[in-house]
Amino acid sequence: MKLFTSVHDVTDVNAxxxxxxxxxxxxxxxxxxxxxxxxxxxxxxxxLRTRMSTQKAALNLGMNVMVLNVDKEGWALELKDGAIMNGxxxxxxxxxxxxxxxxxxxxxxxxFPGLKDREEDYSETIFNKFVxxxxxxxxxxxxxxxxxxxxxxxxxxxxxxxxTERPKVVLAWAPHIKALPQAVPNSFAEWMCKxxxxxxxxxxxxxxxxTDFTNGATITNNFNEALNGAxxxxxxxxxxxxxxxxxxxxxxxxxLNNQKLQLTNDANVMHCLPVRRNxxxxxxxxxxxxxxxxxxxxxxxxxxxxxxKQMLEAL
Ligand code: CP
Numbered sequence: 001m002k003l004f005t006s007v008h009d010v011t012d013v014n015a016x017x018x019x020x021x022x023x024x025x026x027x028x029x030x031x032x033x034x035x036x037x038x039x040x041x042x043x044x045x046x047x048l049r050t051r052m053s054t055q056k057a058a059l060n061l062g063m064n065v066m067v068l069n070v071d072k073e074g075w076a077l078e079l080k081d082g083a084i085m086n087g088x089x090x091x092x093x094x095x096x097x098x099x100x101x102x103x104x105x106x107x108x109x110x111x112f113p114g115l116k117d118r119e120e121d122y123s124e125t126i127f128n129k130f131v132x133x134x135x136x137x138x139x140x141x142x143x144x145x146x147x148x149x150x151x152x153x154x155x156x157x158x159x160x161x162x163x164t165e166r167p168k169v170v171l172a173w174a175p176h177i178k179a180l181p182q183a184v185p186n187s188f189a190e191w192m193c194k195x196x197x198x199x200x201x202x203x204x205x206x207x208x209x210x211t212d213f214t215n216g217a218t219i220t221n222n223f224n225e226a227l228n229g230a231x232x233x234x235x236x237x238x239x240x241x242x243x244x245x246x247x248x249x250x251x252x253x254x255x256l257n258n259q260k261l262q263l264t265n266d267a268n269v270m271h272c273l274p275v276r277r278n279x280x281x282x283x284x285x286x287x288x289x290x291x292x293x294x295x296x297x298x299x300x301x302x303x304x305x306x307x308x309k310q311m312l313e314a315l
Contacts, residue, residue, distance in 0.1 A: 001137070001307065001310040001311050001313075001314055002137045002311070002314055003131065003137060003138055003139075004138070004139040004140060004148060004149075004307050004311070005124075005127070005131075005138070005140045005143065005146065005148060006140075006146050006148050006187070006190060007148065007151070007187075007190050007191045007194050009148075013155070013191070013194050013195065016152065016306055016307075016310070017152070017155055017156050017159050017306075019306040019309065019310075020152065020153075020156045020299070020302040020303050020305065020306035021156060021159065021160065021302065023060070023302050023305045023306055023309070024299075024301075024302040027060040027301075027302075027305065028060055030061055030062075030309055030312075031060075031061060031062035032062065033061050033062065033309060033312040033313065034058065034061035034062035034063030034308075034312055035062045037062075037063050037064070037105045037106070037312060037315070038063060038064040038065070038066060038103065038104045038105055038106075039054075039055075039058040039063050039064070039065045039066070039104060039105070039106050039107075039108065039308065040065075040066050040067075040068065040100055040103065040104035040106070040107045040108070041054060041055065041065065041066070041067045041068070041107075041108045041141065042068050042070050042100065042107060042108065042109050042110070042130070042141075043067070043068070043069045043070065043071065043110045043141070044070055044071045044109075044110060044111045044112070044126065045071065045110050045111065045112040045142075047110055047141065047142075048273075048274070049272075049273060049297050049300050050110060050141045050142060050149065050150075050300070051067065051141075053149075053153075053297075053300035053301040053303075053304050054108055054139075054141065054149070054300075054304040054308075055067065056301050056304075057301050057302075057304035057305035057308055058304075058305075058308055060301075060305055061305060061308055061309060061312060063105075063308070063312075066103065066104065068100075070096075074091075074096070075090040075091040075096070076088055076089045076090050076091070077089060077090075077091055077092070077093050077096055078090075078091065078092045078093065079093050079125060079126060079129060081094075093126070093129045093130070093133065094129075094133050097129065097130045097132075097133035097134040098133045098134060098135060100134055101133070101134035101135040101136045104136060105136055105137075105312075105315060106136060106137045106138075106139065106308065106311050106312075106315075107130065107134050107136055107137070107138050107139070108138070108139045108140070108141045109126075109127055109130045109138060109139075109140065109141055109143070110140075110141035110142050110143075111126040111127050111130075111142075111143055111144060112142065112144065112181055112183075113144035113145070113181050113182075113183070113245075115179050115181065115239060115244070115245030116244075116245060117244075118241070118244040118245070121144040121145065122144070122145055122210070124143055124144050124145060126144075127140065127143040127144065137311045137314070137315070139304075139307055139308070139311065142183055142184075143183065144181065144183065145181075145182065145183055145186055145187075145210075146183050146186055146187040146190070147183045147184045147187045147272070148187055148191075149300065149303050149304055149307065150184060150187065150188075150272050150300070150303075151184075151187040151188050151190070151191040152191070152303040152306070152307070153296060153297075153299040153300045153302070153303035153304075154188060154191070154234065154270060154272070154296065154299075155191055155192075155195055156299045156302060156303055157270065157292060157295065157296045157299050158195070158197065158232055160299075161232075161268055161292060161295075162231065162232075163231065164231060165196075166196055166197060166198055167197055167198065167231035167232055168197070168198045168200065168229055168230045168231050168232070168265070169192055169195075169197045169198065169199050169200070169230070169231065169232045169234065170199075170200045170201075170202055170226045170227065170230045170232065170233050170234065170267075171185055171188055171189060171192070171199070171200070171201045171202070171217075171234045171236065172202045172203075172223065172226065172227075172233050172234065172235050172236070172254070172256060173185075173202065173203035173204060173207050173236070173237065173238065173251075173254055174235045174236060174237045174254055174255060174256065174280040174281065175237065175251055175252050175254055175255055175279060175280060176237035176247070176276065176279060176280055177247070177276075177279065178247070179239035179245050179246065179247050180237050180238055180239055181238065181239070182209060182210070182238045182239065182241060184236050184238070184272050185201075185209055185213075185236050185238045186209060186210065186213040187213075188234055188236070189201060189209060189213045189214045189217055190213045192217070193213075193214070193215060193216040193217055197232075198218075199216070199217045199218065200217065200218040200219070200220060200226045200230075201214060201217050201218070201219045201220070201226075202219075202220050202221070202222070202223050202225075202226035202227075203219075203221065203254075204221060204248070204251040204254060205221050206240055206248045207238065207240055207241075207248070208241060208242070209238070209241055210241055223254060223260070224260070224263055227260055227261075227263040227264050227267075228263050228264070229264065229265050230263075230264040230265060230267045231264075231265050231267055231268070232267055232268050232269075232270060233256060233261075233264060233267045233268070233269050233270065234270045234271070235256055235269060235270065235271045235275075235280060235281050236271065236272065236280075237280055255278075255279070255280065255281065255282060256269065256281055256282065256285055257282045257284060257285065258282070258284050258285065258288065261285065261290060266290065267290060268290060268291075268292045269281070269285055269290045269291050269292065269293070270292055270293060270296050271293045271296075272296075273293055273296075273297055275293065
């Protein structure tokens with residue numbers, strides 16, 4: 001594997017999930033692969049889980065790791081080709097990405113959307129420029145429109161915890177006060193549509209996702225109907241795709257609580273984290289027996305390790 005930006009970069013999703021679960025059993029079996037190899041992790045936005053789990057995954061494989069918070073510690077990057085750089089930007093992404101590629105064997109990049117210009121966000125300008133200019137394999141640490149390492153960890157978690165061969169999985173919109181990206185729900189939908197699950201997306205009217213990511217899903221505005229018989233509820237907020245990046249008023253009742261959980265098949269409750277308590281998800285759910293959010297975050301390590309292992313094997 002030379003590029004990991006979406007489920008479309010994976011030749012065999014089931015095999016990758018199985019590999020992640022094998023690595024969980026035996027994390028240090030492939031240390032020879034990463035010997036004298038360096039992973040660069042480049043963050044243009046904050047992170048806890050992605051940063052630590054990917055770093056740990058690389059260490060498990062015997063790699064060295066360098067982390068650059070380029071938004072805080074690097075020179076201000078210019079993205080536009082042909083720009084006359086007489087403003088605040090100091091270094092063009094053409095040189096910056098190419099230079100990073102001189103020091104590392106694989107680069108991970110996190111770059112969130114601006115949520116102002118849909119066309120620009122969905123063209124993945126920053127991420128694609130890193131891919132174009134760095135000259136080494138690139139793994140997405142969450143881009144403007146997708147979060148594939150999260151989705152792989154989510155699928156690993158479902159595979160581990162499922163009690164039926166083909167579980168019912170529900171992606172449930174949740175309230176939030178801020179406009180959040182569509183990257184996690186887009187990506188989760190895309191992966192679930194390729195997995196052996198019965199997949200439903202439930203959201204209030206106005207929160208329809210881009211249909212490029214949801215082909216094959218059942219989509220409903222009826223939260224209770226979606227919860228009925230669910231084995232996994234994946235709770236997540238996202239801002240509207242149309243009007244782009246907006247928070248629409250009046251949907252506070254979409255927060256999952258124990259009363260709503262009664263409608264499910266004793267569902268496991270998932271969330272990518274970070275989560276705002278008692279806004280997106282109630283204390284009673286997060287502190288209750290059905291929450292698997294910490295277990296799910298733990299699986300980020302094995303998802304990242306499976307991807308890095310396949311990249312190292314292809315170097
Ligand atoms: N879920 C996730 O990506 O967490 P971080 O933003 O903390 O990395």
